Amino acid sequence: MTAHKCLFPVLGLALLLAACSSKPQWAKPGATSDAVSDDLAECRALARAATRQDAAIDQDILATRGLDWERNNTLQAKKSNFALQDQGHAREIIADCMSAKGYVPRGASPG
Numbered sequence: 001m002t003a004h005k006c007l008f009p010v011l012g013l014a015l016l017l018a019a020c021s022s023k024p025q026w027a028k029p030g031a032t033s034d035a036v037s038d039d040l041a042e043c044r045a046l047a048r049a050a051t052r053q054d055a056a057i058d059q060d061i062l063a064t065r066g067l068d069w070e071r072n073n074t075l076q077a078k079k080s081n082f083a084l085q086d087q088g089h090a091r092e093i094i095a096d097c098m099s100a101k102g103y104v105p106r107g108a109s110p111g
Helices: 003-021 033-071 075-100
Strands: none
Touching: 033 075
């Protein structure tokens, strides 16, 4: 396995963890802290599964276009762009999942 193929899953995992650590705190009337933790864990698992698929697609793209991008000195920019997209996707999935369960970010007014 080439170095950039090994690096990409690690980078994706690091970004997913960063996405989870910078999450808003969630609130739901009547929800216990255990219920919030369980629901958040479920939403994180959903995000992990989705971003794992995204990372695999990104890795396939890098495998086919990586040498071209490396010759043009744009490989690192492309990798960073893929990682940021995956991180944003994970945050969106978690937010949508928690909202669907009736939560709002702490400090936001329920709508």
